[in-house]
Amino acid sequence: MQEDFHYYATYCAAILAGYTHEESLTICFSAQFVDLCTKTFLTVVDGPKEAATTQLNLELMDMKLDKRGLQEITSVWSSFHFLPYDLNAKRKKRSRAYMQKYRLICNTNGELLKETVNRAYSEPLEAVGIAMHILADTWAHRYFAGTPSLVINNTNYYFYEILDKDGKEERRPITFKHKASMSDDIENAVYLNCIYQYSEKSIMNLGHGRAGHLPDYSFIKYVYLPAWMDYEEMIKDNPSDYYHAFSQMVYALRTIHRQEHEFECDRYAFDVVDEYKNEIMRILKTRRLSASEDWRAFGMKLSGKEVPEFDLTDAKQEYKNASDKENTTLGRFFHAAIEQKRLVTRKIYAKPVKKKKE
Amino acid sequence: MSVGAKIRRIIGGILMLLISFLLILTITVDSSAGIGLIMAFISVWLIVYGIRLLHYYSKMARYMVGGKTILILGFVVMDLGLFTLSLLDVHSSIIILYLLGVYAFSGAIDVMRAFEQRKNESPWKWKLATGFIEISVALTALVGGVFFRSSTIVVLIFALGIAYSAVARIVDAFIKKPMMAIL
Numbered sequence: 001m002q003e004d005f006h007y008y009a010t011y012c013a014a015i016l017a018g019y020t021h022e023e024s025l026t027i028c029f030s031a032q033f034v035d036l037c038t039k040t041f042l043t044v045v046d047g048p049k050e051a052a053t054t055q056l057n058l059e060l061m062d063m064k065l066d067k068r069g070l071q072e073i074t075s076v077w078s079s080f081h082f083l084p085y086d087l088n089a090k091r092k093k094r095s096r097a098y099m100q101k102y103r104l105i106c107n108t109n110g111e112l113l114k115e116t117v118n119r120a121y122s123e124p125l126e127a128v129g130i131a132m133h134i135l136a137d138t139w140a141h142r143y144f145a146g147t148p149s150l151v152i153n154n155t156n157y158y159f160y161e162i163l164d165k166d167g168k169e170e171r172r173p174i175t176f177k178h179k180a181s182m183s184d185d186i187e188n189a190v191y192l193n194c195i196y197q198y199s200e201k202s203i204m205n206l207g208h209g210r211a212g213h214l215p216d217y218s219f220i221k222y223v224y225l226p227a228w229m230d231y232e233e234m235i236k237d238n239p240s241d242y243y244h245a246f247s248q249m250v251y252a253l254r255t256i257h258r259q260e261h262e263f264e265c266d267r268y269a270f271d272v273v274d275e276y277k278n279e280i281m282r283i284l285k286t287r288r289l290s291a292s293e294d295w296r297a298f299g300m301k302l303s304g305k306e307v308p309e310f311d312l313t314d315a316k317q318e319y320k321n322a323s324d325k326e327n328t329t330l331g332r333f334f335h336a337a338i339e340q341k342r343l344v345t346r347k348i349y350a351k352p353v354k355k356k357k358e
Numbered sequence: 359m360s361v362g363a364k365i366r367r368i369i370g371g372i373l374m375l376l377i378s379f380l381l382i383l384t385i386t387v388d389s390s391a392g393i394g395l396i397m398a399f400i401s402v403w404l405i406v407y408g409i410r411l412l413h414y415y416s417k418m419a420r421y422m423v424g425g426k427t428i429l430i431l432g433f434v435v436m437d438l439g440l441f442t443l444s445l446l447d448v449h450s451s452i453i454i455l456y457l458l459g460v461y462a463f464s465g466a467i468d469v470m471r472a473f474e475q476r477k478n479e480s481p482w483k484w485k486l487a488t489g490f491i492e493i494s495v496a497l498t499a500l501v502g503g504v505f506f507r508s509s510t511i512v513v514l515i516f517a518l519g520i521a522y523s524a525v526a527r528i529v530d531a532f533i534k535k536p537m538m539a540i541l
Contacts (some may be wrong), residue, residue, distance in 0.1 A: 062362060095417045198428060200414060227422045294360040 007032035008295030017253030030129025051334035082146030085110035139245035163263035374524035381517035401442035407435025465492030
């Protein structure tokens with residue numbers, strides 16, 4: 001997902017959940033900042049390096065792909081962008097090495113999501129923003145894993161966009177190119193992706209790199225063959241998934257705001273969101289690279305207040321000048337990020353408990 | 359590529375240049391010993407690499423869509439290694455033909471990949487150049503080695519091949535490679 005959803009749509013969800021304009025801005029700021037908090041940024045502001053929630057391409061290319069390096073990559077990408085659905089996943093006739101990767105596949109409504117959102121109940125709004133980023137990404141990035149893996153994240157030539165032509169579904173082949181300077185060409189279905197590398201641990205096989213930015217666009221519906229699904233087609237309906245993501249965010253934010261009961265999986269605030277369904281679906285289905293302007297206008301309509309563009313300058317300055325850094329926006333964000341990373345990393349790398357012989 | 363990775367690549371390239379220089383030195387002493395070393399080195403490297411690919415297939419890639427490519431690749435590479443090993447005792451002209459075949463095949467693949475990369479708007483010129491250089495080496499082996507039946511030429515071609523790979527490694531360290539961000 002991109003700024004349009006993580007920042008502007010999250011603002012809209014927070015307003016619909018009952019937060020004030022200022023509170024909503026804090027939540028959506030944190031949700032968007034998850035995509036920007038790199039080690040490089042933390043070096044600039046002299047923040048804790050373990051609070052990194054994403055990695056720059058250069059940082060990734062600098063990583064040694066040994067056990068330690070892979071753990072670091074996985075702890076960042078699985079904790080914040082590809083939350084694993086079922087760490088105890090089982091499949092017959094699969095090797096242990098394979099299952100170590102398979103269990104990291106991201107999907108919606110997993111146990112870890114429940115823990116992530118419920119952890120935010122007693123935390124500052126920055127932690128709530130981080131949780132909303134993670135929740136939204138479980139919808140966009142589902143079926144991919146936040147670790148370099150050819151056997152999970154690879155895709156092949158079988159990739160078609162599903163278009164609605166006069167009420168009938170039509171499949172149009174998608175072409176992928178690897179030129180960094182080009183941008184995605186929606187009209188001609190030509191998209192940028194990572195080049196095929198047959199090394200299991202290649203950085204090119206991290207997350208949805210092989211599927212390009214398709215999971216990040218709300219308008220697109222497509223079909224492909226995930227590497228792990230035994231040659232079965234997977235249909236990814238982004239408008240529907242993004243609508244669910246938005247409705248689940250409103251539900252999650254409402255339960256946190258009211259502090260009345262715990263977040264439960266597979267529950268959505270359709271009672272609130274359906275009133276705006278036509279408008280939201282129009283924003284989601286419009287074919288373009290970014291829907292920021294429309295989400296922003298929708299947010300201003302909901303709150304009646306100006307929604308500023310995402311800007312890091314003030315927060316950065318506040319953190320740099322503060323004597324008590326922990327009580328700043330970035331300080332609270334860093335603390336929440338470290339806690340979230342600990343939660344997920346411990347679950348992923350926890351050794352299985354051996355039963356004692358009696 | 360990071361600065362650290364670039365430095366590692368450049369150091370690797372310099373080491374390969376040194377090996378190439380040492381091989382050329384063996385020509386002045388006993389070129390047949392050089393041939394044996396070359397063939398042993400190639401075959402061991404290919405066999406180990408092939409086994410690693412087959413192991414990867416049996417443990418993981420067999421469950422993957424398109425995983426049979428890894429299986430085929432593993433068999434081809436290992437087979438090539440075993441075949442190279444069997445050539446240790448044969449006449450140098452056979453080895454020349456073999457080297458010729460390897461270089462010509464590798465060159466043709468590089469040329470084809472260059473055209474594919476051009477189609478995909480990826481960097482392609484360097485690939486095309488390396489393809490043509492490899493084909494030129496094959497032609498040199500054909501003209502010099504087969505007609506003159508000289509083991510010196512075999513060692514020289516291999517040494518130059520390593521030197522060329524070393525230069526390619528160093529140049530590669532300075533080529534930008536596209537990679538997309540995942541957010």
